[in-house]
Amino acid sequence: MSNRPEPQNPQQHVFENVKVEGNLTTGDIHQTINVQEVPSHKPEITLQWMRQNFEEVKANAGARYTPEIHVDLPEAWVFEGLGRTDTFFDRIQSLYGQLYRSSNKAKSNNTLHxxxxxxxxxxxxxxxxxxxxxxxxxQIERDSLLEIDFQHIAELAAHAQTEEHNFYTTTRDAESSSKTDTSQAVQQTEPASRPDKEIIGGVRHNVSQLLDAVREIAELVISASAETANKKALLVLGEAGTGKTHLFCDVAKRRLEQELPTIILLGQHFNQSEPWTQILQRLQLPFRDRDEFLTALETAAQVRGKRALILIDALNEGDGKHLWRNELPGILRVLENYPRIGLAVSCRTSYERIVIPQGLIPESMTQINHRGFADHEYIATKTFFNHYGIERPKIPLLVPEFSNPLFLKIFCQGLAKRKLTHIPKGLKGVTAIFNFFIDAVHDTLWCRLDYDPSANLAQQAVNLIARRMAETGQPWVERADASTIVNSLLPGRSYQQSLFSNLLSEGLLSEDLVYLSAKSEGSDIQKTDIVKFPYERFSDHLIVRYLLDTHLDTSNSAISFTPTQPLGNLVTDVSQAWRNSGWIEALSRHSAG
Incomplete structure (x- = not known):
């Protein structure tokens, strides 16, 4: 049943638009009543307003969105299906044409028979x-809102691939038979066998092209992009710094350039009150309620002939992270009444359990994982180095952290601020790169927070956090403790001006969530807000560096690795060594260095 507002009573509508002329006294027989249609002036969602909203969100996103340094990634393709865009249907049309043409070439003929x-x-x-x-x-119609039967298409493609296997088995058998026949007449072997090979080879080539098209179709119809075309709801998960905000902002930017209705919001602006009210307040739109707003957005989509999208980035941020578990199912239910409106949300992977309610995936939403620049490190480093005017090394830097857009960006900014156009010769190995990363953050913060640059509070804070991690044996620190530890280096500041807040915003520290076993029987698992270093190898390196600086006896290193010593405790048994494998690997790198 639709939740849209009921239409206005027609009689009421007439009397609200009455214009009276003349004297309505009983003595005036020339009184007239003219009914004129007065424009309703209902608020609209215009392209200009959506672009203004995007510019505001872009400003609030800050360094998380840098359109001038963009790397095309496959995750963006899913939004074409979600929006049922021309690009999505053009791809289907292209594959249809490819299949049709190759099918005609792969048909049987009299010679073959x-x-x-x-x-x-x-x-x-x-x-x-x-x-x-x-x-x-x-039969797929790009302008229709009906569900596309991709499952049926996938089954047909699978059937075709099975018949392909049968076809190749048949051609091998025929080829073997042909060789046997021709061997009985040695004098005619060469002239007789060549036509057979040519015929079979030609058919195989045509079928190969045909099945290339079939495989591409099969990949498309089982993709997340096709799935969202029907479900019209998407969840993007990813670790900190992988570029989820950049992805959402770039999708919004490109869609608005194509005049496709798009509204983008940031999760950091939500609190725990009713979400639709917050959306209307945040957007500052003059709609009376949720349904009037959604009807206007649906109308904008209908005029454009394509699905409108609402994008909400980072549900895990701000006070609203506890809101969505209760409200997201209802939001999806409401949007079922508006077939021309799709929804995409993003969330940090570790917060999925508390933000996204069970049962939505895969029934109501499609889920994809944003892996940053993973498998695209070469083009990413090339793009970033070119932007910052940095000479690319002849041998690519094999640094896994470069798959994280935030790490790569800060690394390049650090070089640029030092007016370096190439990677220093001494900057080899993970230790030097991590130290360079910390110094780059320090160079930004001492100017912003106005403290003595010789102090390098970024490095001091990192050392203190690493010390606490080494002492507890955990690669994280509870958020409250981390805030106290870090802010002790620069006390008396507001939160926005605090060292802790700025280390978070610069990506040197990362907020996260862990689930701890209950301290007493019968209690629920406890959710604990924590702070950690954003890159695992970074964390391992810093913790091990602290352990070595504090507990290594350089005159007799063997004593330092006895089971009763902190370093020796890393490898007291197999299970302990397995649990501390990252630290042990970092230890080997330090030893090699």
Whole structure:
């Protein structure tokens, strides 16, 4: 049942638009009543307003969105399906054309029937699911809001791939038979075998092209992009610094450039009150309620002929992170009444359990994982180095942390601030790169927070946090403790001007969530807000450096690794060594250095 507001009573509408002329006294027989249609002036959602909203969000996103340094990533493709854009349907149309053309080339003929009837029969069997696949693709309407039966298309593609296997088995058998026949007439072996090979080879080539198209179709129809085209709801998960905000902002920017209705919001601006009210207040739109707003957005989508998108980035941020678990199912239920509106939200992976309610994935939402620049490190470093005017090394830097956009950005900014156009020769190995990273953050913060640059409070804070981690044996510190430890270096500041807040915003520290076993039986698992270093190898390196600086006896290192010593405690048994494997690996790098 729809929750949209009921239309206004027609009679009420008439009397609200009455214009009276003349004297309405009983003595005036010339009185007239003219009914004129007065414009309702209902508020609209215009492209200009959506662009203004984007610019505000872009400003609030700050360093998390840098459109001038953009790397195209496959995660962006899913938004084409979610929005049912022309790009999405153009891809389907292109594959349809590719399939149709290659199908015509791979049809049987009289020569094939006469020389290789088994191959001809196998080819005809293959053409049956291909013909059905062509029909299914042909029936997809880009302007329709009906659900597309991608499951049926996937089944047809799978059937075609099975027949492909049968076809190749048949051609191998025919080829073997042809060789046996020609061997009985040695004098004619060469002239007779060549046409057979040419015929079979030509058919194989045509079928290979046909099945290339089938495989691409199969990949598309089982993709997250196709799934969201029907579900119209998307969840993007990712670790800290992987570029989720950049992805959402870039999607909004590109869609608005194409005049596609798009509204983007940041999770940091939400609190625990009713979400739709907050959305209307944040957007400062003059709508009376949720349904009037959604009807206006639906209308904007209908005018454009494409689905509108609401993007909410970082549900885990701010006070609102406890809101969504209760409210997100209801939001999705409301949007079911508006087929031209899709929703995409993002969340840090570690917060999924408390932010996203169970049962939404995969029933109501499609989930994808944003892995930053993973598998795209080369093009990412090339793009960033070119932007900052840094000479690319002849041998690529094999630094896994460069798959994290935030790390790569701060690293490049550090070089640029030192007016370096190449990576210093001494900057080799993870230790030097991490130290350079810390110094780059320090160079930013001493100017911003106005403290003595010789103090390097960023390095001091890192050392104190690493010390606490080493003492507790955990790669994290409870948030309250971390705040106290860090702010002791620069006391008396407001939160926004505190050292702790700025280390978080610069990516040197990262907020997260862990689930701890209950301290007493019968109690629930406890959720604890923590702070950690954003990169695992970074954390391992800092903790081990503290342990070595504090507990290594350089005159007799063997004593330092006895089971009763902190360093020796890392490898007291197999299970302990496995649990501390990251620290042990960092220890080996320090030893090698």
């Amino acid at each position: 006469q020389r290789f009837p088994a191959i001809a029969q196998s080819l005809e069997a293959l053409q049956q699911p291909i013909a059905a696949l062509i029909t299914a693709l042909q």
